[in-house]
Amino acid sequence: MSHTLGIRQAQKQKTRQALMDSALQLLEHQSLSSLGLREVTRAVGMAPAAFYRHFTGTADLGVALVEQALGSLHDTIRAAIVTTGSSEERIDRAVALIAAQVRTHPAHVRFIARERHGGVAPVREAIGVQLRAFGDEVAEALGADPESAGWPPEDVRMLAGVYVDHMVMTASALLEGDEGSEEAVLATARAQLRLVTLGRHHWLD
Amino acid sequence: MSHTLGIRQAQKQKTRQALMDSALQLLEHQSLSSLGLREVTRAVGMAPAAFYRHFTGTADLGVALVEQALGSLHDTIRAAIVTTGSSEERIDRAVALIAAQVRTHPAHVRFIARERHGGVAPVREAIGVQLRAFGDEVAEALGADPESAGWPPEDVRMLAGVYVDHMVMTASALLEGDEGSEEAVLATARAQLRLVTLGRHHWLD
DNA sequence: GCCTTGAGAGTACGACTGTTCACTGACTAC
DNA sequence: GTAGTCAGTGAACAGTCGTACTCTCAAGGC
Structure with missing residues (x-):
């Protein structure tokens, strides 16, 4: 199962993880229902629209964080x-x-x-x-x-x-x-x- | 202590309670940190600015709800x-x-x-x-x-x-x-x- | 090597946010 | 009876929000 995944997939997982890490940090002082999608992308340093390449919304991100x-x-x-x-x-x-x-x-x-x-x-x-x-x-x-x-x-x-x-x-x-x-x-x-x-x-x- | 309080004070407490009731209802499907001040006043049917006559913000309202x-x-x-x-x-x-x-x-x-x-x-x-x-x-x-x-x-x-x-x-x-x-x-x-x-x-x- | 794919950029949109301000008019104190 | 208090109004402010769109350009399949 651990077949080397391409540079592209690796980079995608990396930014996905960056989104989750930033979200987790922002959630230290608020709860998920008030966490903005833009807020997360801003913390990572990327455009808001790119968020949708990884999650359908903040709820989806939350489920991934639970996992x-x-x-x-x-x-x-x-x-x-x-x-x-x-x-x-x-x-x-x-x-x-x-x-x-x-x-x-x-x-x-x-x-x-x-x-x-x-x-x-x-x-x-x-x-x-x-x-x-x-x-x-x-x-x-x-x-x-x-x-x-x-x-x-x-x-x-x-x-x-x-x-x-x-x-x-x-x-x-x-x-x-x-x-x-x-x-x-x-x-x-x-x-x-x-x-x-x-x-x-x-x-x- | 139970001296009859004027019409004015009574009305104020009434709308204050209306704000708290509406907030509690809105909080059924979200958490306090995402509850908007405008959202609450809209549910009660009054102008957003009037909110400040009763609470300094939603956090203040939340503390009152705890009480x-x-x-x-x-x-x-x-x-x-x-x-x-x-x-x-x-x-x-x-x-x-x-x-x-x-x-x-x-x-x-x-x-x-x-x-x-x-x-x-x-x-x-x-x-x-x-x-x-x-x-x-x-x-x-x-x-x-x-x-x-x-x-x-x-x-x-x-x-x-x-x-x-x-x-x-x-x-x-x-x-x-x-x-x-x-x-x-x-x-x-x-x-x-x-x-x-x-x-x-x-x-x- | 070229053609396709897809992550991310950039821009724009309308809707919504918290807060301020001057105001009105019913109540209250004197 | 009159002057003052104050709960609530309505408009305006500068931001922020989620989402849609076109565009770019590096990676990957053949």
């Missing part, structure tokens, strides 16, 4: 679930993973948090699909865990939903707080996961 | 926490309360969910203040509960945060799903609360 922000995260998350160790260690690793993701890709995280309930329906839908996919994958991983033996599948899926929601909440909490409060947010996140883990241990009592 | 959407909810939530009964009964009542709130004021709930991480900083801040106040109030109510005896205050506050976050998540989940999936969302919400309650029982083990 980029969440598409590559599936394997990472799946791997995080199946790590071994005590509950405490696994919680630490999961929270550290979220913190790392927020630190390395803050703009992507902000975009997802902002547009998850934002005003652009296709983008909302795309994020919903991705998060539901995360939930399914986490549920599958949890189902394989011996601790989930005897659990009804819908309860496993419910628990997976808690983990995914908590991940999103923690990520956006990290963005909102000033950088000094990072450790406090992470400590709360760990405590919350401990609470859930405790409930999980006694679910079938 | 209206969440300001009156404090007593309701506080009352919901202190109800008696078994854990199961209390969970049912809490979830029913959320469902009722979403059913009676869907536009307000959508606005809060959308702008909580939206592109307008003052509005984000106002929502954050209100939700933190909810958390504090819930924490205070939880602290009075005999079940929380021996809990460190920060753990009580953490638990309160879980409840508030869960409330917001459930509310927005109700909005996203089609009306047929309401009972499924509520069932999941109840299960999640049961999980947290279970963890709560064993927190000090």
Whole structure:
């Protein structure tokens, strides 16, 4: 599949990426429904009309951004679930993973948090699909865990939903707080996961 | 304090409310950062310049909407926490309360969910203040509960945060799903609360 | 090597935006 | 009763917006 693509295609993908990067930067201080097509092209330094060579409109660009922000995260998350160790260690690793993701890709995280309930329906839908996919994958991983033996599948899926929601909440909490409060947010996140883990241990009592 | 206010002031408050109502309606399909001042006045049927008699801009209007959407909810939530009964009964009542709130004021709930991480900083801040106040109030109510005896205050506050976050998540989940999936969302919400309650029982083990 | 393709430039269009200003006329204080 | 206050009007301002059009010219297929 990785056949070398021509100079032309390569250049097109490059400017497409430039459009997405500039858009992501502009979205730091506004939401997608107010992002102008001209605004993006101006930031990249090209004519407005050229935008249409890559996207049908800003909504389309938003969907592409969702793909980029969440598409590559599936394997990472799946791997995080199946790590071994005590509950405490696994919680630490999961929270550290979220913190790392927020630190390395803050703009992507902000975009997802902002547009998850934002005003652009296709983008909302795309994020919903991705998060539901995360939930399914986490549920599958949890189902394989011996601790989930005897659990009804819908309860496993419910628990997976808690983990995914908590991940999103923690990520956006990290963005909102000033950088000094990072450790406090992470400590709360760990405590919350401990609470859930405790409930999980006694679910079938 | 309830001294009859003149015809003039009454009329002003009336149009102010009309502006807020129209804005809320327009915000059903877009976010605040893309809401135009002219758009709102057009919906109300008055001249654009008159807007400034009531708000300094759309951000100011948004903050007023936050106040209206969440300001009156404090007593309701506080009352919901202190109800008696078994854990199961209390969970049912809490979830029913959320469902009722979403059913009676869907536009307000959508606005809060959308702008909580939206592109307008003052509005984000106002929502954050209100939700933190909810958390504090819930924490205070939880602290009075005999079940929380021996809990460190920060753990009580953490638990309160879980409840508030869960409330917001459930509310927005109700909005996203089609009306047929309401009972499924509520069932999941109840299960999640049961999980947290279970963890709560064993927190000090 | 030539012919086709297509990314991007440049220009122009009408519609819409936030903000200002002088104004009107119903209410209110005295 | 009269003078002043002030919510709302209507016109005008300079910008910005999305979109359509023709044009250019480097890359790629044959």
